[in-house]
Amino acid sequence: MADNTQTPGDFNWLELQTSDSASARAFYTALFDWEYAEVPLGPDDTYTIFNIGGKTTAAAYQLGSDMLAQGIPPHWGLYVSVIDADASAAKAQQLGGTVPMEPFDVMDQVRMAVLQDPTGAQISIAQPINNTGLGLVDKPGSFVWTDLFSPDSTRAAEFYCGLFGWTTYVGDSPYIHFKNGEKYIAGSMPGTLQPGMPPHWLPYIGVESCDAGAEKAKSLGATVHYGPVTMEGIGRYAVLADPQGAVFAVFESGR
8 A cells, every 4th residue: 555545543643752853854864765844833843744755654843851851762653543532532541541641632633642551552542633644654664564562462452452443363473463454554562672661662664675774774873673584474674773762663575
């Protein structure tokens, strides 16, 4: 799929929260050949929207001093499309989650909220108003997959399936596949990427060559945490941290 057709339950936005927006912007535009536009948020703040050929691939903004003081590190966040953000936030609490940020309108674009699942991982929800979400997915330079790393992936799966209507498939390994309708959209593995790392969602961004992408990222100041490695019949991936420390993965499809 090239152009994104948004369906409730799909991931519909990819957002970087960073400690240095100018440096992060330079890194990602060089790595993925993204272009960008700046949207004013206030006298001194802007919101960066990345794109390929005018089709939105991701967004970014700088962490405020209050967030940095709380120890919030640079990170990538994901949004899931919902029909009713208020109803979804209420349902998340009924299912054992919490709502660190209650539903609110982002100008006339979306109504959003930040949720935390019962195992500690955070995810955002977005009810579209005038923003239709990502314009490009499943192609090099765009969002292609995400994995949830959780100490209790089974409990987390129950939460997300109850909240978004996802279903699961589990094969011979502990890895859980999430489906939205007939479409595989994400997965989950017990544990975390590194000792002491909190539960989180890890986004994968497509590349033509995983090895070349990882090497280019290193040359631009990134750290390679894992890989590149091959998943037989699926593809090749590597887990990286950008120069500010936000963790993401690059993925080369083998299909």
